[in-house]
Amino acid sequence: MSSRALIKRTIKNMVLLLIFPVFILYWLMSFGGKSDGVFQSYSQFLSLLPGKTGVYIRAAFYRLATPGTSDEMSVGFMTILSHRNTSIAKGVYIGPQCNIGMCSIGKNTLIGSGVHILSGSRQHQFQDVQTPIQQQGGVFEKIQIGSDCWLGNTSLVMANLKDHSILAAGSVLTKPSSKGDILAGNPAKCINNRFDSNPRPSFQPMGRVVE
Numbered sequence: 001m002s003s004r005a006l007i008k009r010t011i012k013n014m015v016l017l018l019i020f021p022v023f024i025l026y027w028l029m030s031f032g033g034k035s036d037g038v039f040q041s042y043s044q045f046l047s048l049l050p051g052k053t054g055v056y057i058r059a060a061f062y063r064l065a066t067p068g069t070s071d072e073m074s075v076g077f078m079t080i081l082s083h084r085n086t087s088i089a090k091g092v093y094i095g096p097q098c099n100i101g102m103c104s105i106g107k108n109t110l111i112g113s114g115v116h117i118l119s120g121s122r123q124h125q126f127q128d129v130q131t132p133i134q135q136q137g138g139v140f141e142k143i144q145i146g147s148d149c150w151l152g153n154t155s156l157v158m159a160n161l162k163d164h165s166i167l168a169a170g171s172v173l174t175k176p177s178s179k180g181d182i183l184a185g186n187p188a189k190c191i192n193n194r195f196d197s198n199p200r201p202s203f204q205p206m207g208r209v210v211e
Contacts, residue, residue, distance in 0.1 A: 012056060012071050019060040026065060039065065039084045047078050062088060068104075076113070083119065085142060095153070102140055106147030106163065114154040117143055146179075164194055 022042075029038045042065070046058050055074050063071040068087035075081075075088075076096035083102040091108035094100065098111060101119035105111070119140040144160040151157065152169030160176040167173055168184035177183055180194035 012060065015056045015060045016063070016071065019057055020064070023061060023064040026061075036083055040080070040082055043081045047075075047080050050077055062086075083140070089147065101143065103143040103145055103157075105145045106149065108147055109145055109149040109151070111151045112153035112155070112169065115151050115157070116155075117145070117157045119143065166194070 026038060026042050042061070046054070046061055048054075049057055054077060058075045059071040059073055062069050062075065062081065066081070066084055066086050066088070068089075070088065070090040070092075072090045073088050073092040073094075075094045076098065078096050079094055079098040079100065081100045085102050086100060087104040088094075089105060089107040089109075092105050092111070093109075094105075094111045095113040095115065097113055098115045098117075100117050103117050103119070111117075119142070143157060145151075145157070146161055146163035146165060148164045149161055150166045151161075152167060152171065154170050155167045156172045157167065159173050161167060161173060162177050162179040162181065164180045165177050166182045167177075167188060168182075170186070171184050171188040172186040173183060174187040177188075177190070178193070180196075181190045182192040182194065183189060184191050
């Protein structure tokens with residue numbers, strides 16, 4: 001381990017010790033069946049901490065509070081996690097102003113600013129027109145985001161994204177992808193694949209064509 005990595009690891013361990021009393025308070029407050037509600041409150045508060053200090057504190061808290069989460073990751077300013085049943089692997093970067101639902105995020109995945117990962121596409125039932133939608137309930141699913149993925153700014157995810165995939169900025173993923181897919185649009189469609197030996201021509205904007 002290099003001296004820089006050793007210093008960084010030492011700082012992270014110190015932050016873990018400092019945040020542990022906060023985690024204990026959260027754990028005590030979670031008794032009573034509303035753990036997600038308490039978790040969201042803590043996530044909202046911690047999301048407001050700026051700079052590197054905020055990044056280290058959020059990483060330490062989520063390592064303690066969410067299963068299978070590494071503290072060697074980065075969660076940006078004003079990014080909120082909605083469910084405790086969320087796992088974030090080593091090397092993940094999550095940009096600012098994201099809303100992260102129930103999901104698992106694989107190693108070294110990059111998530112841009114303003115990305116929303118929903119807990120599936122069936123969170124609200126709406127078949128009964130005699131009952132308000134908010135009273136009909138729904139199903140929360142744990143979305144799987146693979147390793148080495150890249151989710152562009154303001155993209156929306158409602159389905160699983162396989163390893164090595166790319167979701168273009170502003171796209172809406174409604175169906176599961178295949179490994180290495182490059183997806184774009186609303187709803188997102190595969191426009192290429194990183195493992196394709198004969199890649200399709202890249203999209204080119206309208207305008208003057210230079211020979």
